[in-house]
Amino acid sequence: MSTSWxxxxxxxxDIGAGMANRLPGAVRLDRSRAARPHIVADLDxxxxxxxxxxxxxxxxxxxxxxxxxxxxxxxxHRVLRPGGVAQITTPHYSSANAHxxxxxxxxxxxxxxxxxxxxxxxxxxSKARFRVRTARLAFKGRLLGRLAFHxxxxxxxxxxxxxxxxxxxxxxxxxLEAVK
Numbered sequence: 001m002s003t004s005w006x007x008x009x010x011x012x013x014d015i016g017a018g019m020a021n022r023l024p025g026a027v028r029l030d031r032s033r034a035a036r037p038h039i040v041a042d043l044d045x046x047x048x049x050x051x052x053x054x055x056x057x058x059x060x061x062x063x064x065x066x067x068x069x070x071x072x073x074x075x076x077h078r079v080l081r082p083g084g085v086a087q088i089t090t091p092h093y094s095s096a097n098a099h100x101x102x103x104x105x106x107x108x109x110x111x112x113x114x115x116x117x118x119x120x121x122x123x124x125x126s127k128a129r130f131r132v133r134t135a136r137l138a139f140k141g142r143l144l145g146r147l148a149f150h151x152x153x154x155x156x157x158x159x160x161x162x163x164x165x166x167x168x169x170x171x172x173x174x175x176l177e178a179v180k
Contacts, residue, residue, distance in 0.1 A: 011055040013079065015043060016062035023058035023087070044068065047075045055084050061171075063090045064104045070126050073116060077128035080178040086130065088113075088176065092137055092169030109164075110135045110156045113176055130176035137169045 012026035018035050021028075029047070030037035041048050044067045057076050066072045076086050091098035093107035115122040116130040123129075137152040137159070139145035148167040152159040 011053065011081070012058070013047075013049070013054045013056070014058040014060070015047070015076075016059060016065065018061075020060065022060045023056065026056070026058060043072055043075075046071075047079050049079045051078050052081045053079050055081055056087065057084070058087045060087070060089045061091075063088055063108060064098065064101075064106055067105065069106065070128075073113075073130070074126055074128040077116075077130065077178050077180075082178060082180040084178045085133070086174070086176040086178070088174040089171055090174075091171050092164070094164040094168035095170050096168070097170075108172065109160055110137060110152070110172060111160075113174055116176070118179075129179040131179055132174065133177050134173065134175040136173045138171050138173065139167070140170050 012023055013029065014023040014026040015029045017028035017030045017037050027039065028037040029039045029041055031040065031042045033040050039048065043062065057080055059076065063069055063072070080086065090108045091104075093109050098104060098107040113130060113132055113135070114120050115125055116128055117123065117132065118129055135156065137149065137156075139148050144167055148159065148163060148169070151163055152169065
């Protein structure tokens with residue numbers, strides 16, 4: 001989807017912004033007028049911006065809500081400049097929050113965006129290419145949370161395979177660099 005909505009100021013976009021201001025100075029997009037965004041739009045219908053319009057796109061607690069995550073990632077890739085960064089947060093699949101919100105359509109893990117790397121076995125699902133800069137899991141709790149964070153940071157696959165249901169994660173922070 002393309003339109004000529006003019007971008008002035010910082011080239012930053014916060015999609016699904018809600019009432020939060022997690023990407024200061026960004027153009028705020030949400031489907032709800034009640035959130036008072038700059039632009040009202042449905043993410044499942046694409047992003048109303050020209051290709052390469054943004055340096056940073058924030059999608060905080062959005063990925064788990066959309067109907068087609070691959071289509072959303074392709075749209076984010078389209079509106080990012082080469083080398084632009086997508087900042088994404090989502091509940092980890094082991095978090096109770098991932099499953100208690102009735103508007104969540106999926107639960108994600110630390111490797112959920114790996115398929116956008118051209119070397120991944122499932123890269124054929126999308127033409128959008130990203131390099132995962134960061135995939136960091138956050139935990140609740142002090143001692144046990146710190147210990148789990150250590151395992152998840154150094155051995156993410158081992159954490160998800162062996163510890164995720166014993167010491168659940170809270171949310172994941174991703175930074176993905178657009179490869180064009």
